[in-house]
Amino acid sequence: MPIIESLITVDKKLNVPVYLQIANSIIGHIRRGILKPEKALPGSRVLAAALKVHRKTVVAAYDELYAQSWVDVYPRKGIFVAKNLPDVQPKSIAQNAATNGIAAITYYEVGEQQVPFPLQFKAPAPQNIVFNDGFPDTRLAPVDLLVREYRRFGNYHFTSKYLMYGPEQGSENLRNELARFLSETRGLQVSPENILITKGVQMAMYLSAQVLLSKNDTVIVPDPGYFMANEVFEHTGAQLAFVPVDDHGIDLNAVEDICKKKKVKLLYVIPHHHRPTCVTLSAERRMQLLELAMKYRFAILEDDYDYDFHYASSPILPLASADYYGSVIYVGSFCKTIAPGIRVGFIVAPQNLIEQLTRLRRMIDRQGEQLLEEAMANLLKNGDIGRHLKKTNKIYHERRDVLCRLLQEQLGEQVSFNIPDGGFAVWMQYLNGLNAKAISQKAAEMGLSISDGSGYYHKNDNCNFIRMGFASLNVKELEDGVEILKRAVEKVS
Amino acid sequence: MPIIESLITVDKKLNVPVYLQIANSIIGHIRRGILKPEKALPGSRVLAAALKVHRKTVVAAYDELYAQSWVDVYPRKGIFVAKNLPDVQPKSIAQNAATNGIAAITYYEVGEQQVPFPLQFKAPAPQNIVFNDGFPDTRLAPVDLLVREYRRFGNYHFTSKYLMYGPEQGSENLRNELARFLSETRGLQVSPENILITKGVQMAMYLSAQVLLSKNDTVIVPDPGYFMANEVFEHTGAQLAFVPVDDHGIDLNAVEDICKKKKVKLLYVIPHHHRPTCVTLSAERRMQLLELAMKYRFAILEDDYDYDFHYASSPILPLASADYYGSVIYVGSFCKTIAPGIRVGFIVAPQNLIEQLTRLRRMIDRQGEQLLEEAMANLLKNGDIGRHLKKTNKIYHERRDVLCRLLQEQLGEQVSFNIPDGGFAVWMQYLNGLNAKAISQKAAEMGLSISDGSGYYHKNDNCNFIRMGFASLNVKELEDGVEILKRAVEKVS
CATH class of the missing domain: 3.90.1150.10 (Aspartate Aminotransferase, domain 1)
Structure with a gap:
């Protein structure tokens, strides 16, 4: 039993509540296989004493684990690592996965197609x-927080450096803070080199599609689905293959049927609150999807723009957090966190893919708004975003x-x-x-x-x-x- | 004399200082030819009385006009519209040129090519x-001006609308102010519908290249030239044809030689201070180039990022200002005006082309930073940019x-x-x-x-x-x- 306590570190100075630090830490050890299914966990009193926290904090942590289905509770027996977990074993995004999956692609082709674009988001009648x-x-x-950061920039001598050409990959400070944020909130162990800052998820999708897809490649997309994503894929000349969506997310049998018939290059999925049907992709299907991706060697574009807004219990960790094979491109955004008009998003991917995405990004608009990126970095660092x-x-x-x-x-x-x-x-x-x-x-x-x-x-x-x-x-x-x-x-x- | 007073309106509720309102109003009338060179302006007392402002305000307005070389001051005679103004006679971009040149293109193809990208702008050793x-x-x-605008946004109720999804073509206020600015500084008579706001000239080039060029199209570029532009063109699969540059700009005989041999789709030119050689394309060659474009039906991408920085006398009006045939795409930027890290640029082109460019832009990153665009609009309106x-x-x-x-x-x-x-x-x-x-x-x-x-x-x-x-x-x-x-x-x- 002392082993478990020694695995958990608590830092009361962090922004993350202590009960979540404990829960996330235990989840991490389950995912890494250190805590096996059906393994007994220490009682709340014991763990609280060992960690020098209040017992209620440990109870809250265990509640969280239970809500997320990581543990089973047997009255009068105790708390155990859940029996029916998908055998998730997360790793940092494989640096050496370059021979498999998307990490192996070194250059990209641009497809050829004429695409008409519907212009949407027409303004509704005023007052409605x-x-x-x-x-x-x-x-x-x-806005007040953003403005506060901008005001501070106005006073600093060093601000002038953020006004010059800067890193195409995005602010180093922001990538550092984001790596920490993604680790704390999503169990994603990535380094800043695995991150490209974009203008929202839209640019993340455009860049990924342009770099990964060629004319007549097959892309699996959900139906009903996100028309802006479909448009971006079709723009490369790729062919869409549609799969249905039920209450637990996309239909994986339909995915495998397509894979059996033809070579699939990419699958697009919104695991949290699928647009438009709002369903969450279940943990079980997440693991199955990763297996399919490995078996049929397709890349997954995981659009997790909605991860930070989950009310039921805790959100399910991203596919990318359990991705051994470097087959997941994880994209997210602060456009829902701050505002749709404040365009800051990101791509998390293997480093050689990030390099190619960065080169294309540089060609498109050189770089992001450095002042905005620095402001976002500060807001993440200060815990304002949290x-x-x-x-x-x-x-x-x-x-x-x-x-x-x-x-x-x-x-x-x-x-x-x-x-x-x-x-x-x-x-x-x-x-x-x-x-x-x-x-x-x-x-x-x-x-x-x-x-x-x-x-x-x-x-x-x-x-x-x-x-x-x-x-x-x-x-x-x-x-x-x-x-x-x-x-x-x-x-x- | 009463005519001049009646031309000037003063609104004390505006953010623009009254003296600047007066000065800007007079500049507008000079530019429009209503106030001719050597025309006498009313004395400060007379004008102050007519406008119901303090005499010092009028004196400040006249000082501003003098500093900007719009008026000559002759002691004991008075103040006159300056004798040696550049004789600006702007033309509107032909709205009905849709059957010629680029305006006739309705959809675009994306080329196919593998392009390696050099990553440049490495940081120099610190202290150097x-x-x-x-x-x-x-x-x-x-930065203080930008921050001032952001602070104001923080206080306004209406700011929330700039935080939602907005116009893909760019802020309407900014396009309005930019249309005025381009008219006043460049003799370009365009309406806001002819303008797409971009992230700097880089995005303007990328969008134009993607929309106009297909695989194996020929693009004429200067040599020595701008490698970032060449890269963007090659990325579409187009072929570069190089022409030399001398002391008066690109060699038009070389341009015509190429046109005689093959169909040219696009010509790229930096008319002010060619990069890298810093030469200005002469007025004579500008007219010849427009004639060549009409004769051989190619589009001109006019990269006039440097227009606002000219020390010799007045800059030469853009090709676009004399473009009857809708064959010029005019791109520019505020990245040199404010700072390279503040990415605001623009494309001026016929409306149907702007619509296509806008659709692609929406697919890439949805829209620009609305707050930044609104701030730029205010800075232009207040005369701060000027x-x-x-x-x-x-x-x-x-x-x-x-x-x-x-x-x-x-x-x-x-x-x-x-x-x-x-x-x-x-x-x-x-x-x-x-x-x-x-x-x-x-x-x-x-x-x-x-x-x-x-x-x-x-x-x-x-x-x-x-x-x-x-x-x-x-x-x-x-x-x-x-x-x-x-x-x-x-x-x-």
Whole structure:
């Protein structure tokens, strides 16, 4: 037993709450195989004494582990590492995986295709309440923190160096802080060399697609899925292969069926709160997907833009955190954390791939905004981002619950939905033959902008599912919005 | 006389100081030809009374006009619109040129090629004096002005709208202000619909190349030229055709020779202070080049990043300002005006091309930094950019003169150069068989970073020309730099 206590280090000066440090540390050891399934864990009193923390802290840590399914609790026996864990054994992203998977690619080709682009995100009528696609509330954006950082830059002599040409790969300070943040929040053990700072997930996808894909390559994408991602893949001349999505994420049998028929180059997945259906890819499927990627040698583009907004318990660790083979490109963003208009995202990948991505990035726009990147680095370092995430998670959690309760109360007979584990939207189906398009039109007349159900599926635009963003509306606005929606539904019934 | 007063409107609620509103208004009327050269302006008392402002305000406005050389002051006679204004007669970019040139292209192809990328801009040894490639002095960057704008955003309720997804084409305010700025400074009559805001000239080049070029298309580029531009063109799979550059710019006979042999799709030109040779394309050649473009139906990518820094007299109006046929894509930047690290540039082109460029831009990174773009819009509107340009032009003008004098005094027998009309660098040839590489090595040992002459020409890396950036060094640093250079030259002689 003393072994376990000695594996755990607690640093009360860190921003991460102590109970999470303990939980994350234990998760790390389970993933590394040091703590095997069914291994007994020390009682909370014992561990608390050993770590010199309050017993409640250890109880909270164990609660967290239980909520995340890392441990089984048997009354009167104790706490054990869960029996049915996928045998996750995370590693730092393999530096020497260069002979396998994407790490082996040294140069890239650019495909050839003529692609028409729909220009979306048209502005809704002013004054309307908007159930948008699932965006954060910019009224909560910590502009004051950003401005504080900019003000400090204005006073410093060294600021002039951030105004010159800088590293194409992104601010070194930001990459250092981000490596720490990713380790603490996601169990991703990466060094700053594995990170490229981008302008949001959009640029991360564009760069990855351009570097990895050639004309007629096959890319597996979910259907319904994210049209902006599909557009980026098609722009390279690659062919899309669609797989369905159920309550636990993408259908892996469908993935394997495609792999058996043709060579697949890339698979695109949104593991947390799939867009548009809001489902979370289960831990079991994550491990299976990694196995498929190894077996059929395709790369995975893991778009985890929503990881930091999870309300159900803790989010599931990324595929990239258990990726032995260097087959995962992990992309994320602070565009939901700060604001969509503040474009800071990142790619985590093997170093030789990062080098190629960086070269393309340099050709596109030379570098990011250094002052913004330095400001982000400071906000991460100071713990401002962590605090802001806590604050907004609480608010969005409440807004999700309010919307779901209102829908149930007001429209319970007319709609069906699952409560999403996190994110910014609810995926809702209209029942009783209700037509999403008609409702959307009627609602617009009554002062509510809401999806008409088009654009989610690759082919069928007549589905009666819609995505309802709740995060950017406060409780009053949600109430008013659902009230209008109810009246619109009544009118078209 | 009452006419002039009636032309000027003053709004004390605006952020722009009243004296600047008056000055800017008068400048606008001079530029529009309403106030002709040598026209008498009203006395300060008269104008102050008419506008209901303090006389000192009018005096300050006139001082501003005098500092900017818009008026002549004759003691005891009064103030007159200056006699020697450049006779600006701008033309609008032909809206109806859609059947000719680039305006006719509706979709684009992406070429196919494997391109290796050199990673440049390695950091010099710290403490060294650096004759860089020709960058502005970031110590002079108006960070305080930017920070002032950001602070204001922090206080405004409406700021939240700039934090949401915004226009892919760039801030509407910035495009409006830029249209005015381009008209006033360059005689370019464009509407905001003709403008796409980019991340510097780099992104402007990337987007233009991707949209216009296909595999095996021919692009004419100058040699010596700008390697970053060449790289962007080659990345599309296009073939480069090189033309020489003399004291008046690119050799048009060489251009026509190529056009006679094959179909040319695009020609790339830096009309002000060609990189690396610093020469200005003469007015005569500008008109000839436009005629060639019409005759052989190629598009011109006019990279006028250096327009705002001209010391000799007035800069020559852009090709785009005399482009009847919609064959010029005009790209520029504020990266030299504010700082290289503040990435704001623009493309001016026919509207249907702008639409395509915008679609690609959206796919790459969705949009620019809205807060930065709004800040730039305010700085343009308030006249802050104009004042900053005047101030820095004066400083860089002086630094150019100091460097040229020092080179003449210290190394007159060993080097040869022409004084450039503007920009940030001097193009200098070592004489007497002096070797640029040996001098660069020796200088580095002595604390001076200076070009070794490589990378300017497409093929010949053994030339003895180097580019010496003077703008980022103050007079003392220039003196120290030339002193070290002199000793290095002596050592290798």
